[in-house]
Amino acid sequence: MNDSRPVIAVILGDPAGIGPELVARLFNEKDLFDEVHTVLLGDRWLWQEGQRVAGIAHQLPEVTDFAAARDYRVPVFLPMETVVEGAVGYGEVTEAGGASALALLTRCLEAAEAGEVDAICFAPLNKLSMKKGGLAHEDELHFFAEYLGVQDYFCEFNTLGNLWTARISSHVPLKDAADYITEERIVAASRLIYDSLQLAGNTAPRVTVAAFNPHGGEGGTCGREEIEVIAPAVEACRAQGYPVSGPFPADTLFIKARDGEFDAVVTMYHDQGQIAIKLLGFMEGVTVQGGLPIPITTPAHGTAFDIAGQGKANVGPTRNAFAIASRMGKNLRQQRLASQA
Numbered sequence: 001m002n003d004s005r006p007v008i009a010v011i012l013g014d015p016a017g018i019g020p021e022l023v024a025r026l027f028n029e030k031d032l033f034d035e036v037h038t039v040l041l042g043d044r045w046l047w048q049e050g051q052r053v054a055g056i057a058h059q060l061p062e063v064t065d066f067a068a069a070r071d072y073r074v075p076v077f078l079p080m081e082t083v084v085e086g087a088v089g090y091g092e093v094t095e096a097g098g099a100s101a102l103a104l105l106t107r108c109l110e111a112a113e114a115g116e117v118d119a120i121c122f123a124p125l126n127k128l129s130m131k132k133g134g135l136a137h138e139d140e141l142h143f144f145a146e147y148l149g150v151q152d153y154f155c156e157f158n159t160l161g162n163l164w165t166a167r168i169s170s171h172v173p174l175k176d177a178a179d180y181i182t183e184e185r186i187v188a189a190s191r192l193i194y195d196s197l198q199l200a201g202n203t204a205p206r207v208t209v210a211a212f213n214p215h216g217g218e219g220g221t222c223g224r225e226e227i228e229v230i231a232p233a234v235e236a237c238r239a240q241g242y243p244v245s246g247p248f249p250a251d252t253l254f255i256k257a258r259d260g261e262f263d264a265v266v267t268m269y270h271d272q273g274q275i276a277i278k279l280l281g282f283m284e285g286v287t288v289q290g291g292l293p294i295p296i297t298t299p300a301h302g303t304a305f306d307i308a309g310q311g312k313a314n315v316g317p318t319r320n321a322f323a324i325a326s327r328m329g330k331n332l333r334q335q336r337l338a339s340q341a
Contacts, residue, residue, distance in 0.1 A: 004337060005036055006118035006329035007069050008322070009111060011104040012042040012050060013123025015088040015097045017303025018313040020050025022123050025315035026322060027058050027075055036326045038075035039066055039117070041104055045085040047077065053311050066116035080107060091305035093126060098133025101125050105140065109147050112294045119295040119329030121322045124303040138171050141289050144296060153188035154291025157196065158273060158300055159324065160281045163257055164264045165273035166193040166290065177269035181212055181225050186233035186266065190244045193264045196290050199328050205263045208253065209234050209246030212268040216249040230268075250276075283314050286321040288328075295328035297321040 010026070013019025023040065024047075026032070040047065040060065051057055060077040063069060069076050083100035104122075111117040127139060137143040145154050158165045166189045169180035190207055197205035209230060213223030220227050230247040237244035248256075250267065254276040257265055267273035277285055278300070285300030299317030307313065 002337060003037075003070055004330070004334055005070075006326065006333040007037045007039060007066060007116065008325055008329055009066070009108045009117045009120045010038060010040045010075075010322070011101070011108065011120075011122045012040075012046055014101055014126045014129055014303045015043075015046050015083055016090055016092045016094060016129070017124055017126060017305060017308050019123030019125075019303065020046050021053040021309075021311065021313045022050075022299070022315055022318045023047075024050040024054035024056050024058065025313065026318050027060075028054075028056050029315070029319055032319065032322055032326070033075055035330065037069040037072065039063070039069045039078050040075060041078045041080055041107060043082055043085075043100070044079050046083070053309055054313075055311060066111045066114075080104065090309035093129045093132065095129070095132040098126065098129030098131065098135065100133070102130055102133050102135055102143075105143070106147070109144065113148070117294070118333045119297070119325040121318075121325040122296070122298045123318060124299060124301060126303045126305075141170075144289055144292055148293055150292060152291060153185065153192055154289070155189055155192070157193060157288040157290045158277050159286045159288060159320075160277050160284055162202070162260075162263060163277070163280075164193055164197060164288070165267055165277055166190075166264065167267045167270055167273055169269050171270065174269060174271075178212070178225065181229055181268055183229055183233040183236060186230060187236050187240075189266050190233070190237045191240070191242055192291050193266065194242050194244070196288065196328075197264060199295070199331050200324060201327050201331065202263055204243075206261070207237075207242070207244045207264040207266065208248060208257075208262045209244060209266045210250040210253055210268055210272060211247040214249070216247060225268075254280075283316050284320060285317055286324055288324060295325050295332065297325040297328075 082103045087096040217223040217226040289296040
């Protein structure tokens, strides 16, 4: 099959959140689907409920498998029974809701392994619901990585428009963050975000690395990680042909990043980049699951239980997440087709 258009799988997210409404709004953005094949996977009743809340009606062709999506130029719906109607109420953390999301993600990963899907975009999930529903990992990224057999470095990227961030440590206590700062992890994160940005269409990404300590350690008087670990890691990246700069104090680095001097910032811990990105544009951000063999994206915000079912959800981040998944999926598919030629 030489069709260069990628197949993008979309799931509705946690049934108790704003995900179904967001997907209904997403599918109203007709221009997003011209160059891709799109498969929406989920429960019929939940898809109907999302449309009701959004005040939008869609007539998607139904298919029985992912492969059938290539026969259509419009999004299709692949029904899958994962949660009984009435088992989950809006704004509730439930085992049923988490198990539903986990089942849908697993089906998408199966399709990815079979070569039937080129990228995945999921509406917001609730980690506590997923853990109640059977998730044995600290987050969905670690679940994806184990399922897909990833052995190399992986991490979440948080993006805002053309600015992406990676992080050396993620969902760990702040007191443990310094233990994760190693030359190997910094080099791996820098290379990974550089390569991922290229897959997303940025041919020459400008990557920089944040310092860990206040004011960049003040010459070693306020911490020595910059001197002993971070700067050598930057030099190692450059020696490998990756044009990485830094380390720079994070409090001024993000001003430069905001003004367009950099395309990516490698941060040392979760909130160092998250606070900056969310302040710059909370309602536009996207999370990209970096280091996996298939692009997986989601809006950077959560399930918004407080407004679920009220028709107030902003589709902006979901639209951006789908657009990134589409670009990366298209480039990845083209690479695979070229390798088979």
